Amino acid sequence: MELERNVDFCLNAEAPETARELLVRPDKALQRLPVFRDLHLEGDILEGCLTTTIALLGEVSFPFRARFCFSGETAELHPLESAGGDLHAELAGKARVEGERVCYRASVRLRAHLPEGEKWGGRAFKKMAEAAFARVLERTLTNLDRSESAGLLD
Numbered sequence: 001m002e003l004e005r006n007v008d009f010c011l012n013a014e015a016p017e018t019a020r021e022l023l024v025r026p027d028k029a030l031q032r033l034p035v036f037r038d039l040h041l042e043g044d045i046l047e048g049c050l051t052t053t054i055a056l057l058g059e060v061s062f063p064f065r066a067r068f069c070f071s072g073e074t075a076e077l078h079p080l081e082s083a084g085g086d087l088h089a090e091l092a093g094k095a096r097v098e099g100e101r102v103c104y105r106a107s108v109r110l111r112a113h114l115p116e117g118e119k120w121g122g123r124a125f126k127k128m129a130e131a132a133f134a135r136v137l138e139r140t141l142t143n144l145d146r147s148e149s150a151g152l153l154d
Contacts, residue, residue, distance in 0.1 A: 010103040022102045062089035086113040
């Protein structure tokens with residue numbers, strides 16, 4: 001199962017200089033959003049997890065890796081191959097400073113592999129799980145897209 005969404009959001013900073021610092025440190029900037037965890041930037045590689053809570057499963061993490069490129073007044077993330085596994089994310093996008101904010105235009109792709117059920121009950125459970133999973137992920141990505149207007153970033 002795969003879900004892709006384009007999201008636009010801005011992070012508020014105290015001053016243009018602080019916004020520029022957030023632009024060059026995506027690990028520090030994105031950690032302000034509750035859906036990102038375990039972010040770290042080593043050299044030009046950003047790694048972390050996009051997380052969400054799914055009923056019956058609890059918190060689910062989608063690990064991702066991306067190459068970070070900074071040039072002048074913009075920064076970019078380019079997705080890299082993940083370590084694999086049944087759950088992973090791809091994160092790509094561009095960011096720029098707009099006054100006292102860093103604004104992102106990003107693409108997030110979440111992938112989940114759910115095993116096939118052997119009997120009709122297992123197959124039915126898989127279909128229900130996929131539908132619930134897709135609703136929760138869609139809601140998570142929609143919340144990310146609306147996070148600034150909800151006041152989560154101040």
